[in-house]
Amino acid sequence: MGRIFGIQFRIHYSWFIIFVLITVSLSWQYFPYTYPEWSKPTYWLTGTATSLLFFTSVVAHELAHSLVGRANGISVKSITLFLFGGVAHMTREATRHGAEFRMALAGPLASLVIGGLFFLLHLLLQSVSEPVAALAFWLAQINVVLAIFNLIPGFPLDGGRIFRSLLWRFTGNYQRATRIAVEVGRGVGYLFVAGGIVLMFLYPGSWFNGLWLAFIGLFLTYVATASYRQAQWQAALQRIRVAYVMTTTCPVISPYMTISRVVQDYIFVSGHRCFMVTGGGELQGILTLRNIQSVDRKNWDTASVGDVMTAAERLKVIQLDEEVLSVIEQMEEHGIDQMPVVSEGRIIGLVTRDDIMRLLYTRSRLGI
Numbered sequence: 001m002g003r004i005f006g007i008q009f010r011i012h013y014s015w016f017i018i019f020v021l022i023t024v025s026l027s028w029q030y031f032p033y034t035y036p037e038w039s040k041p042t043y044w045l046t047g048t049a050t051s052l053l054f055f056t057s058v059v060a061h062e063l064a065h066s067l068v069g070r071a072n073g074i075s076v077k078s079i080t081l082f083l084f085g086g087v088a089h090m091t092r093e094a095t096r097h098g099a100e101f102r103m104a105l106a107g108p109l110a111s112l113v114i115g116g117l118f119f120l121l122h123l124l125l126q127s128v129s130e131p132v133a134a135l136a137f138w139l140a141q142i143n144v145v146l147a148i149f150n151l152i153p154g155f156p157l158d159g160g161r162i163f164r165s166l167l168w169r170f171t172g173n174y175q176r177a178t179r180i181a182v183e184v185g186r187g188v189g190y191l192f193v194a195g196g197i198v199l200m201f202l203y204p205g206s207w208f209n210g211l212w213l214a215f216i217g218l219f220l221t222y223v224a225t226a227s228y229r230q231a232q233w234q235a236a237l238q239r240i241r242v243a244y245v246m247t248t249t250c251p252v253i254s255p256y257m258t259i260s261r262v263v264q265d266y267i268f269v270s271g272h273r274c275f276m277v278t279g280g281g282e283l284q285g286i287l288t289l290r291n292i293q294s295v296d297r298k299n300w301d302t303a304s305v306g307d308v309m310t311a312a313e314r315l316k317v318i319q320l321d322e323e324v325l326s327v328i329e330q331m332e333e334h335g336i337d338q339m340p341v342v343s344e345g346r347i348i349g350l351v352t353r354d355d356i357m358r359l360l361y362t363r364s365r366l367g368i
């Protein structure tokens with residue numbers, strides 16, 4: 001959708017569902033029920049404006065996380081709006097508990113401040129325009145609800161992150177703090193599911209709220225589990241250096257070779273997975289299996305290595321003694337799949353996403 005403060009904004013298609021749901025329920029139910037004397041267009045105009053401002057509030061919440069994160073050395077690449085609200089994508093987790101604490105707290109604080117401002121607006125405009133005052137009142141409420149919901153101590157909700165940063169501070173153990181926070185997060189998720197089911201059966205009138213609560217609970221348990229896996233592989237890669245995962249046996253090929261020749265002469269015969277493309281002694285680019293996969297098989301006879309490779313100017317190089325975790329972060333940040341390894345000014349090998357995946361797979365098979 002664009003950039004604010006250099007942070008990319010994206011909208012997941014599921015967001016449109018919730019946008020329509022909120023707009024319809026406001027314009028069709030909430031406003032007509034609370035203010036029966038308005039005209040029909042007023043309901044829909046106010047409903048749509050309220051819904052749009054609600055999502056602006058969600059963006060402001062995520063932006064608060066991102067800007068405080070950035071001030072604390074955590075770069076945020078993008079913010080995505082989706083079914084359950086917003087999520088900020090960080091390229092790395094906080095390395096200090098103080099940074100995590102401040103970053104996590106910034107969002108709910110922003111929501112509380114926005115809620116307060118809308119309440120003020122509601123008070124000021126009460127006698128001026130009823131629809132605007134009603135809009136401000138609903139937004140004041142929802143922002144406070146947003147702040148409170150996010151403060152629930154289930155990881156990876158903001159409250160869970162605050163909880164983890166405190167555990168981390170008092171135990172001094174990041175892994176253990178994460179594990180406890182994730183377990184609590186899963187517990188909170190199951191409580192939501194149970195609460196939702198109870199609501200559905202005890203109060204059939206609010207079956208939709210119950211269903212919604214149960215869905216949020218399922219989602220929470222899912223993200224808690226996913227973030228635990230991420231923490232686990234991050235731990236598995238801790239202190240492993242590039243030299244350990246890089247491939248040094250990348251054959252040198254010409255950019256004019258066709259893809260089908262590369263496949264027949266190299267990949268079938270010797271199982272090579274990466275190639276240095278040089279012309280006139282200069283490195284022109286790098287070819288990996290992922291590059292080849294991007295070409296339709298029927299075009300293998302005509303596509304040349306030069307067409308398909310990742311060109312040298314698009315490559316970012318890494319040093320031999322860099323940590324693999326920082327390589328993954330750089331790959332995420334720049335959206336790339338391979339990085340050449342440089343030592344004393346010369347390219348001596350290549351690290352690909354596949355190399356790192358294989359290492360993780362091996363380690364998980366061995367349980368280390």
Ligand SMILES: [Zn+2]
Binds near residue numbers: 062065107158
């Ligand atoms: Zn938040």
